[in-house]
Amino acid sequence: MKTIQSDNYPIYFDNSIAELVKFIKQGKYSRFFILTDEHTSVHCLPAITDQLVDMDYYDLIEINAGEESKDIDFCIGIWKMLIDFGADRKSLMINLGGGVISDMGGFAASTFKRGIDFVHVPTTLLSQVDASVGGKTGIDINSIKNIIGTFTQPKAVFIDYDFLKTLPARQILSGLAEMLKHGLITDAAYWDALKKSDLNNPSVELIHWSVEIKNKVVIEDPTEQGIRKALNFGHTIGHAVETNSLLNDKKKALTHGEAIAIGMICEAYLSHKKAGLSLDELNEITTVINGLYPKYNIPESSFDNLLALMLKDKKNQNGQINCTLLTHIGQFSIDNICSGHELCESLKYYTSL
Amino acid sequence: MKTIQSDNYPIYFDNSIAELVKFIKQGKYSRFFILTDEHTSVHCLPAITDQLVDMDYYDLIEINAGEESKDIDFCIGIWKMLIDFGADRKSLMINLGGGVISDMGGFAASTFKRGIDFVHVPTTLLSQVDASVGGKTGIDINSIKNIIGTFTQPKAVFIDYDFLKTLPARQILSGLAEMLKHGLITDAAYWDALKKSDLNNPSVELIHWSVEIKNKVVIEDPTEQGIRKALNFGHTIGHAVETNSLLNDKKKALTHGEAIAIGMICEAYLSHKKAGLSLDELNEITTVINGLYPKYNIPESSFDNLLALMLKDKKNQNGQINCTLLTHIGQFSIDNICSGHELCESLKYYTSL
Numbered sequence: 012m013k014t015i016q017s018d019n020y021p022i023y024f025d026n027s028i029a030e031l032v033k034f035i036k037q038g039k040y041s042r043f044f045i046l047t048d049e050h051t052s053v054h055c056l057p058a059i060t061d062q063l064v065d066m067d068y069y070d071l072i073e074i075n076a077g078e079e080s081k082d083i084d085f086c087i088g089i090w091k092m093l094i095d096f097g098a099d100r101k102s103l104m105i106n107l108g109g110g111v112i113s114d115m116g117g118f119a120a121s122t123f124k125r126g127i128d129f130v131h132v133p134t135t136l137l138s139q140v141d142a143s144v145g146g147k148t149g150i151d152i153n154s155i156k157n158i159i160g161t162f163t164q165p166k167a168v169f170i171d172y173d174f175l176k177t178l179p180a181r182q183i184l185s186g187l188a189e190m191l192k193h194g195l196i197t198d199a200a201y202w203d204a205l206k207k208s209d210l211n212n213p214s215v216e217l218i219h220w221s222v223e224i225k226n227k228v229v230i231e232d233p234t235e236q237g238i239r240k241a242l243n244f245g246h247t248i249g250h251a252v253e254t255n256s257l258l259n260d261k262k263k264a265l266t267h268g269e270a271i272a273i274g275m276i277c278e279a280y281l282s283h284k285k286a287g288l289s290l291d292e293l294n295e296i297t298t299v300i301n302g303l304y305p306k307y308n309i310p311e312s313s314f315d316n317l318l319a320l321m322l323k324d325k326k327n328q329n330g331q332i333n334c335t336l337l338t339h340i341g342q343f344s345i346d347n348i349c350s351g352h353e354l355c356e357s358l359k360y361y362t363s364l
Numbered sequence: 365m366k367t368i369q370s371d372n373y374p375i376y377f378d379n380s381i382a383e384l385v386k387f388i389k390q391g392k393y394s395r396f397f398i399l400t401d402e403h404t405s406v407h408c409l410p411a412i413t414d415q416l417v418d419m420d421y422y423d424l425i426e427i428n429a430g431e432e433s434k435d436i437d438f439c440i441g442i443w444k445m446l447i448d449f450g451a452d453r454k455s456l457m458i459n460l461g462g463g464v465i466s467d468m469g470g471f472a473a474s475t476f477k478r479g480i481d482f483v484h485v486p487t488t489l490l491s492q493v494d495a496s497v498g499g500k501t502g503i504d505i506n507s508i509k510n511i512i513g514t515f516t517q518p519k520a521v522f523i524d525y526d527f528l529k530t531l532p533a534r535q536i537l538s539g540l541a542e543m544l545k546h547g548l549i550t551d552a553a554y555w556d557a558l559k560k561s562d563l564n565n566p567s568v569e570l571i572h573w574s575v576e577i578k579n580k581v582v583i584e585d586p587t588e589q590g591i592r593k594a595l596n597f598g599h600t601i602g603h604a605v606e607t608n609s610l611l612n613d614k615k616k617a618l619t620h621g622e623a624i625a626i627g628m629i630c631e632a633y634l635s636h637k638k639a640g641l642s643l644d645e646l647n648e649i650t651t652v653i654n655g656l657y658p659k660y661n662i663p664e665s666s667f668d669n670l671l672a673l674m675l676k677d678k679k680n681q682n683g684q685i686n687c688t689l690l691t692h693i694g695q696f697s698i699d700n701i702c703s704g705h706e707l708c709e710s711l712k713y714y715t716s717l
Contacts, residue, residue, distance in 0.1 A: 041681055083440055087436055087505065090505055090511070090512060094505070094506065094508060094511065094676065097675075099680055099681045099682070099683075100678060100679075101681050101682075118475075121514070122475070122513060123511070123512060124511065124512075124513075124678040125500065125501075125502070125513045125515055125587075125588075125678070126514065126587075147478065148478075152440065152444065153447065155447065157478075158443070158447065158477065159443060159476060159477075160475060160478045161478055161479065161514065162478055234478075234479075325452075325453060325478075326453075327452055328394055328453065329452070329454075330450060330452075
């Protein structure tokens with residue numbers, strides 16, 4: 012599979028662990044740190060450390076898996092460990108895990124001593140097709156996702172398809188939501204290819220295609236002034252649903268992809284009402300997505316909470332809620348102001364399915 | 365006084381408050397936030413808010429004065445207030461105060477929603493000649509100064525000489541140390557001009573000259589890969605002395621400039637021993653600086669602590685302590701590894717004066 016060249020850094024697909032070891036051994040770094048969680052330290056770390064037996068200048072930093080670990084308090088814990096381990100400006104951070112690891116590890120590294128190098132080794136489908144590409148880092152405060160962060164590019168990304176074999180089916184579906192989104196916003200052919208494939212086991216080719224789409228968008232607009240907002244499709248409502256679920260459903264909270272799936276159905280409905288998406292296209296999107304993800308109950312009594320969360324979204328300006336919508340499958344329109352009434356209607360559309 | 369052009373932003377010296385009000389009123393921002401401390405909110409804020417009576421889209425955020433307020437916990441407080449006040453990506457942060465305000469306000473802004481615009485209105489001599497120029501932001505963790513930060517440029521800097529009139533003499537001397545440093549590292553003529561002037565009341569012309577020197581250095585090397593390290597003269601030892609004093613002297617802690625003055629004397633001694641600075645030049649530097657600042661007691665029993673603090677300095681690599689030294693007055697040499705023994709000798713030189 013071809014290495015994808017992003018904004019000054021490569022995204023490897025073939026022999027990625029060997030490439031990572033080569034990267035570490037090139038001699039540019041004084042020390043390195045591998046950030047893991049309790050899952051990746053068991054299932055993924057040995058594949059790397061087995062090849063580092065002759066090296067003693069690295070340390071492991073392990074955090075708990077899950078979005079709760081992305082809180083600023085855990086980030087402070089990482090900074091303090093870097094201090095205690097004697098990290099200097101020539102240190103390297105290796106983020107081995109899903110989106111929580113890459114977002115928070117990227118943020119911790121991009122601000123430690125005003126910035127040390129970091130690379131991503133994404134181990135979930137979601138992080139392979141989404142978080143690892145594009146240079147966004149972020150942490151949460153008061154459960155507001157990514158409210159604090161930077162735009163900082165990694166020095167390289169190493170995507171190893173084999174890591175996906177250890178993932179539960181629900182995690183695969185979580186990543187799939189972002190792949191579906193990539194098709195919906197810019198590439199009808201990719202959407203069609205996805206529809207025809209075994210979506211419970213997406214192939215490495217489909218993953219590569221998804222990363223190519225995202226990479227093209229973020230290279231054109233790294234700091235989200237325009238076209239990059241396309242990637243927010245499904246996320247205005249989806250993020251609110253996700254945050255609300257994290258706050259209220261606790262252990263049974265929605266995955267990111269499950270929430271974005273709901274968000275995409277709602278925002279496809281808004282696209283039909285406001286942006287020219289045809290009824291046939293809306294029905295097609297609804298049928299495909301709704302067929303993949305378990306139905307989630309959103310009582311009307313929670314709509315006010317959800318709207319309040321949407322208002323706190325980073326994408327808003329002047330207190331108005333802003334959505335990226337579809338004009339067709341494969342075409343988007345940014346900066347659509349949506350009223351509270353319209354947003355509630357879209358939530359009712361989802362609950363009526 | 366001529367406006368200085370830095371890396372894509374202006375540094376105003378004339379009618380600075382009027383320029384700030386013009387900047388705010390240009391209509392680019394949805395809201396703005398003025399970060400102050402209990403001193404600047406009394407002595408400096410009215411000069412600005414008196415001209416904003418027709419505006420209602422701003423909020424004040426006040427922190428306590430002093431380095432202790434630069435801890436990450438206070439930064440989290442600022443982030444939470446920005447969330448509560450509804451700050452969006454088109455918001456502007458105005459940092460009205462000394463180095464603590466500009467460093468922490470700059471960091472908070474540069475990471476809030478992955479970066480909102482900010483400007484500095486430095487109100488101390490130290491922040492006018494140092495912190496406000498160069499794009500370094502920073503906060504402290506465990507009393508380690510600026511261990512977390514970013515390189516992010518302000519959109520403008522507004523220097524108002526009148527603010528200095530409200531400052532105690534000790535604060536003027538604190539800023540003076542950085543002005544002396546600017547002469548010592550790159551401009552013997554400036555050093556001579558300083559020597560001949562009333563150093564307890566530096567003129568606006570001398571402040572302008574100092575900012576010009578610093579600006580020239582940081583434009584050439586914004587992320588401190590090389591020549592910018594010149595600005596670290598006096599800071600390897602000075603930062604350690606400052607941190608140690610903050611930890612142990614509490615209310616009677618050294619100012620930044622008092623600590624840097626000690627650091628410059630010690631590092632001038634090292635410059636003579638290791639980098640070619642003549643004995644005459646060492647004596648001249650020692651006499652000028654020692655004549656300006658009160659003598660501070662550094663017992664030998666604290667040397668180990670100081671060395672441990674120096675080892676945690678951001679400038680180090682591979683566990684070695686790195687100093688910027690002088691080859692002559694007005695000329696510097698970066699990346700001089702100094703041994704623990706040499707550093708202790710330099711501290712003994714200071715205590716022997």
